[in-house]
Amino acid sequence: MSMDVTFLGTGSAYPSPCRGASAVVFRTEGECWLFDCGEGTQTQFMKSQLRAGRITKIFITHLHGDHMFGLPGFLCTVSLQCSSTVTKQPVDIYGPVGLRDFVWRSLEISHSQLAFPYVVHELVPSEDQCPAEEFKDWSRTGIGDERIPADIQGRTVCEDPEGGSYTLFENDQFTVKAFKLFHRIPSFGFVIHEQERLGKLDVKKLRDFGIQPGPVCGKLKLGASVTLDNGQIVSPSDVLGDPIPGRKVCILGDCSGVISAEAARLCHEADVLVHEATLDDTQMDKAKEHGHSTPKMAAEFAGLCRARKLVLTHFSQRYKPAGMVGDGDEDVSVLKIQAEHHLVGRDVVLAEDFLTINIPIKKTD
Amino acid sequence: MSMDVTFLGTGSAYPSPCRGASAVVFRTEGECWLFDCGEGTQTQFMKSQLRAGRITKIFITHLHGDHMFGLPGFLCTVSLQCSSTVTKQPVDIYGPVGLRDFVWRSLEISHSQLAFPYVVHELVPSEDQCPAEEFKDWSRTGIGDERIPADIQGRTVCEDPEGGSYTLFENDQFTVKAFKLFHRIPSFGFVIHEQERLGKLDVKKLRDFGIQPGPVCGKLKLGASVTLDNGQIVSPSDVLGDPIPGRKVCILGDCSGVISAEAARLCHEADVLVHEATLDDTQMDKAKEHGHSTPKMAAEFAGLCRARKLVLTHFSQRYKPAGMVGDGDEDVSVLKIQAEHHLVGRDVVLAEDFLTINIPIKKTD
Ligand SMILES: [Zn+2]
Ligand SMILES: [Zn+2]
Ligand SMILES: [Zn+2]
Ligand SMILES: [Zn+2]
Numbered sequence: 105m106s107m108d109v110t111f112l113g114t115g116s117a118y119p120s121p122c123r124g125a126s127a128v129v130f131r132t133e134g135e136c137w138l139f140d141c142g143e144g145t146q147t148q149f150m151k152s153q154l155r156a157g158r159i160t161k162i163f164i165t166h167l168h169g170d171h172m173f174g175l176p177g178f179l180c181t182v183s184l185q186c187s188s189t190v191t192k193q194p195v196d197i198y199g200p201v202g203l204r205d206f207v208w209r210s211l212e213i214s215h216s217q218l219a220f221p222y223v224v225h226e227l228v229p230s231e232d233q234c235p236a237e238e239f240k241d242w243s244r245t246g247i248g249d250e251r252i253p254a255d256i257q258g259r260t261v262c263e264d265p266e267g268g269s270y271t272l273f274e275n276d277q278f279t280v281k282a283f284k285l286f287h288r289i290p291s292f293g294f295v296i297h298e299q300e301r302l303g304k305l306d307v308k309k310l311r312d313f314g315i316q317p318g319p320v321c322g323k324l325k326l327g328a329s330v331t332l333d334n335g336q337i338v339s340p341s342d343v344l345g346d347p348i349p350g351r352k353v354c355i356l357g358d359c360s361g362v363i364s365a366e367a368a369r370l371c372h373e374a375d376v377l378v379h380e381a382t383l384d385d386t387q388m389d390k391a392k393e394h395g396h397s398t399p400k401m402a403a404e405f406a407g408l409c410r411a412r413k414l415v416l417t418h419f420s421q422r423y424k425p426a427g428m429v430g431d432g433d434e435d436v437s438v439l440k441i442q443a444e445h446h447l448v449g450r451d452v453v454l455a456e457d458f459l460t461i462n463i464p465i466k467k468t469d
Numbered sequence: 470m471s472m473d474v475t476f477l478g479t480g481s482a483y484p485s486p487c488r489g490a491s492a493v494v495f496r497t498e499g500e501c502w503l504f505d506c507g508e509g510t511q512t513q514f515m516k517s518q519l520r521a522g523r524i525t526k527i528f529i530t531h532l533h534g535d536h537m538f539g540l541p542g543f544l545c546t547v548s549l550q551c552s553s554t555v556t557k558q559p560v561d562i563y564g565p566v567g568l569r570d571f572v573w574r575s576l577e578i579s580h581s582q583l584a585f586p587y588v589v590h591e592l593v594p595s596e597d598q599c600p601a602e603e604f605k606d607w608s609r610t611g612i613g614d615e616r617i618p619a620d621i622q623g624r625t626v627c628e629d630p631e632g633g634s635y636t637l638f639e640n641d642q643f644t645v646k647a648f649k650l651f652h653r654i655p656s657f658g659f660v661i662h663e664q665e666r667l668g669k670l671d672v673k674k675l676r677d678f679g680i681q682p683g684p685v686c687g688k689l690k691l692g693a694s695v696t697l698d699n700g701q702i703v704s705p706s707d708v709l710g711d712p713i714p715g716r717k718v719c720i721l722g723d724c725s726g727v728i729s730a731e732a733a734r735l736c737h738e739a740d741v742l743v744h745e746a747t748l749d750d751t752q753m754d755k756a757k758e759h760g761h762s763t764p765k766m767a768a769e770f771a772g773l774c775r776a777r778k779l780v781l782t783h784f785s786q787r788y789k790p791a792g793m794v795g796d797g798d799e800d801v802s803v804l805k806i807q808a809e810h811h812l813v814g815r816d817v818v819l820a821e822d823f824l825t826i827n828i829p830i831k832k833t834d
Contacts, residue, residue, distance in 0.1 A: 118546040119512050143542040144509045147484050169579040173542045177490075177508040180534050181483040206578045213571045214534040215603060215654050238580060289580050 107132040107298075107351055107463040109376060111455040112148035114417045116382045116396075117170050119144040122428050124457050125170040126418060128355055128378060129154055130296060135277070137161040138178075139294065139355045145174035146181045152458055157185045157192075163272075164199030165357020166291035172203070176210035183218040192220035194256060198272050198282070200290055201226040201260070202240075208255045218254040225258040227270050227282055229290030232363055234395070238289055268366025278350075283367045285359035287395035292357055295370045298350030302327055302340060309343045349466050351375045354411070358382070358418060360392045360401070368408045375463050377411035378455070380418035384434075385442045399443035407447055416443060417455035425456050472497040472663075472716055472828040474741060476820040477513035479782045481747045481761075482535050484509040487793050489822050490535040491783060493720055493743060494519055495661060500642070502526040503543075504659065504720045510539035511546045517823055522550045522557075528637075529564030530722025531656035537568070541575035548583040557585035559621060563637050563647070565655055566591040566625070567605075573620045583619040590623040592635055592647055594655030597728055599760070603654050633731025643715075648732045650724035652760035657722055660735045663715030667692055667705060674708045714831050716740045719776070723747070723783060725757045725766070733773045740828050742776035743820070745783035749799075750807045764808035772812055781808060782820035790821050 108131050113124025125142020136158040138145070149156040156178065164172050179195070186192050197203065204224035211218065231239050261270050261282075270282040270292075278296055285291040305325055313332065315321060323330050329339040354374045362368070371377060382396035391398050399416060406414040416439055423436035436454055443452045453461065473496050478489025490507020501523040503510075514521040521543065529537050544560070551557050562568065569589035576583065596604050626635050626647075635647040635657075643661055650656040670690055678697065680686060688695050694704045719736045720743045727733070736742060747761035756763050764781060771779040781804055788801035801819055808817045818826065 117549060118542065119509070121512060121516050143539065144484070144512055147486060147509055151486050167579050169542055169545050169575075169581055172579070173538075173575070174508065177483065177534055177538045184482060202578050206575065209574055210534070210538070210571065213567050214532050214537070215605075216534055240580075 105133050105465065107353075108460050109353060109355075109378070109415075109463070110152065110154060110460040111417060111457060112145055112152060112154075113140075113142050114419060114455045114457055114459075115170075116380075116418045116420050118421070119170075120421050122424055122457075123419065123421060124148045125174065126165075127174070128417075129159075130353060130355070132277075135160060137163065137296075139163045140165055140171040140357070141175040141178050142170045143173040143177075146178045148457065149178075156182050160193065160195060162195060162197045162199075163294050163355075164197070164203055165285075165293070165355075166287060166289055167200055167202055167206070168289065168358065171357070172199070172206065175207060176214070176216070179207070179211070179218055179222065180214075180216045183216070183220065186219040194221040194223050196273075197222055197224045197258075198261070198294075199224070199227065200229050200292065204255070204258065208252050211254070212252050217252075221254050221256050223256040223258040225261055225272065227261045227292060228263070229292075230263070230284065230363075233284050233286055233290035234288060268364040269370055281370060283370050284363040285357055285367075286361045286363055287358045289395075291359050291395075293359070293362070293367065293371075294355050295374075296353045296355075298352070300350050301348045303345035303347050306343055306345050313338055313343065315343070351463050351466060353463065354378065354409075356380065358396060360395045360397055362405065368405070371405075371409040371411065374409055374411040374413075375466075376413050376415060376461060377406050377409060378415045378417060379405060381416040381439050381443065382418055382420050384423075384439050399439045400446045403443040403446035403452070406443075406450065411450070413451040413453060413461070414443060414447060415453045415455050415461065416440070419454075470498050470830065472718075472830075473825050474718060474720075474743070474780075474828070475517065475519060475825040476782060476822060477510055477517060477519075478505075478507050479784060479820045479822055479824075480535075481745075481783045481785050483786070484535075485786050487789055487822075488784065488786060489513045490539065491530075492539070493782075494524075495718060495720070497642075500525060502528065502661075504528045505530055505536040505722070506540040506543050507535045508538040508542075511543045513822065521547050525558065525560060527560060527562045527564075528659050528720075529562070529568055530650075530658070530720075531652060531654055532565055532567055532571070533654065533723065536722065537564070537571065540572060541579070541581070544572070544576070544583055544587065545579075545581045548581070548585065551584040559586040559588050561638075562587055562589045562623075563626070563659075564589070564592065565594050565657065569620070569623065573617050576619070577617050582617075586619050586621050588621040588623040590626055590637065592626045592657060593628070594657075595628070595649065595728075598649050598651055598655035599653055633729040634735055646735060648735050649728040650722055650732075651726045651728055652723045654760075656724050656760075658724070658727070658732065658736075659720050660739075661718045661720075663717070665715050666713045668710035668712050671708055671710050678703055678708065680708070716828050716831060718828065719743065719774075721745065723761060725760045725762055727770065733770070736770075736774040736776065739774055739776040739778075740831075741778050741780060741826060742771050742774060743780045743782060744770060746781040746804050746808065747783055747785050749788075749804050764804045765811050768808040768811035768817070771808075771815065776815070778816040778818060778826070779808060779812060780818045780820050780826065781805070784819075 112127035115123030119125040126140040127145040128139040379402035477492035480488030484490040491505040492510040744767035
């Protein structure tokens with residue numbers, strides 16, 4: 105099953121002609137999810153090979169404008185593109201408390217009538233996620249009974265009892281959890297973990313049981329036990345190879361660090377870890393002051409997680425993509441060199457707008 | 470004094486790579502005003518020769534997303550670009566009731582702290598500006614005492630007592646008024662009228678009074694009366710030629726028509742009349758149903774006003790600019806032909822992104 109991640113915006117603070125504001129698309133067969141939706145994300149979709157109308161879930165890491173000011177317009181445009189004959193399933197939106205209010209008010213004031221419903225599930229942040237003076241309790245400014253027709257009541261997602269993670273949902277294919285980050289305002293990271301899948305049929309073991317290719321094999325492959333003609337019961341684990349581990353993709357919002365050790369456990373051996381690196385290592389004090397990271401900080405977290413691939417993004421607009429470096433501009437490649445210096449032997453990639461990264465199926469050892 | 474109008478977005482409904490969402494900049498020495506601010510306007514500024522930080526006033530024709538979803542991000546980015554040492558004057562924002570709520574809530578939820586204050590002056594629409602079922606009384610959902618520090622209380626602008634116009638402001642250089650349009654939701658047109666200026670000194674008349682070039686001429690030129698050595702009092706009108714009429718620029722929001730005859734009077738002999746033409750004349754029923762105009766409708770209003778130049782904009786994204794017409798695309802030039810058909814002998818221009826139109830000083834006859 106194919107799986108990839110495409111960057112539609114890799115710039116910090118605001119969109120520019122060189123780098124769109126934050127937006128990442130995760131794609132696998134049948135699913136297409138958007139992570140953050142800065143201003144202009146809908147136009148970035150149009151410039152890409154992806155189709156905005158296929159998005160079924162949206163995740164917002166935090167409420168800074170460069171991560172969500174594109175959301176009302178994105179929903180309106182997807183709605184315009186909807187064929188009126190096809191009923192589009194509700195779009196699930198996950199993000200910090202306050203997001204629902206922003207979405208419905210923006211749609212309400214602009215008289216936007218969506219052709220499909222949406223559901224905002226709000227994550228409850230905690231005070232340790234930002235400087236004390238920046239923390240606001242949005243739950244007090246709830247939207248009360250005011251609604252627009254498209255707005256379906258979602259869940260309020262609290263931290264799991266054991267602490268350190270928020271379970272957003274779990275289905276046959278994936279478990280998606282969030283974890284807390286430290287930033288100027290509460291920010292979250294998201295972990296998409298594919299479910300482990302049954303191993304392949306082991307031809308030698310089948311032969312030992314005297315099982316011929318046919319319907320019996322099919323049943324075993326699907327995970328059901330069978331009773332052979334001789335009365336012997338064969339369970340799938342008797343004839344299947346090692347299970348195929350699920351792939352893991354982690355997408356972190358703006359941060360100068362994580363809140364709990366649970367974050368590294370959730371991101372353990374991530375196939376792709378997307379981490380911000382707003383400024384280069386020589387600007388680390390300034391980065392931290394603004395709740396941001398540098399390549400060294402991103403690399404250290406990736407090292408702690410033993411991530412297989414670290415992807416840096418959310419670059420200050422001062423760092424131009426390789427092809428666009430003019431006189432007096434800074435080249436973004438310095439950030440790659442800095443990260444590699446602290447993550448020896450692992451893969452470091454610089455995100456750029458419209459870059460797609462494939463995540464191949466894991467091999468069993 | 471130079472005066473021009475630049476289009477930063479000429480597309481209807483949503484921004485696309487071919488056409489940005491609505492945004493027009495009016496410029497004259499010392500003034501730079503933005504009319505509408507669809508999503509992506511800040512990026513269009515960066516692609517243009519204009520500087521977003523120079524904008525001192527913003528006018529929003531109506532509250533549809535394609536005309537204002539770019540406003541919060543625009544303000545945030547201008548704020549980031551502000552030098553912290555220069556105190557930026559408050560930015561005046563004019564638009565329908567409800568706009569202030571949208572701006573402050575978007576800034577509040579995103580924890581945006583602007584480096585300059587802004588003042589929203591809200592125009593009170595009336596029920597005749599849209600279909601009855603679309604009219605909402607936003608004044609009831611006022612923001613009460615909730616504020617962010619940058620938000621300064623503005624005026625509530627009601628229709629002038631004589632009816633048909635709203636006076637937004639008047640200074641030495643300009644009078645700016647608004648008038649009502651019919652659309653899916655209440656929409657407005659804006660008229661920028663330059664003040665009439667004193668004529669030039671008439672050399673022959675000066676000679677008749679025996680006035681020599683020098684300080685006396687200077688006083689008369691500035692509009693002051695002088696007493697000559699022989700006791701004779703000379704007033705400026707005695708020696709100045711005809712006054713130079715002020716230029717007039719009219720920028721209309723989305724509409725399928727105006728509400729009162731006063732609109733044509735306000736726009737009388739406009740040097741530039743910017744009018745939407747969302748669909749071509751073969752789609753007139755559909756255009757009207759959605760509260761929009763076609764070239765014929767725009768041309769008829771321009772003819773009524775005796776406008777000197779009609780500029781069409783807000784094109785459905787189906788009409789591609791001349792250079793971007795691919796197989797199966799519709800060419801926007803058909804809209805120009807249709808308008809010219811109904812406005813014989815007058816100038817019709819199709820707006821396109823980054824087009825600038827100069828408005829020369831008027832000549833006295
Ligand atoms: Zn950011
Ligand atoms: Zn941020
Ligand atoms: Zn519009
Ligand atoms: Zn409209």
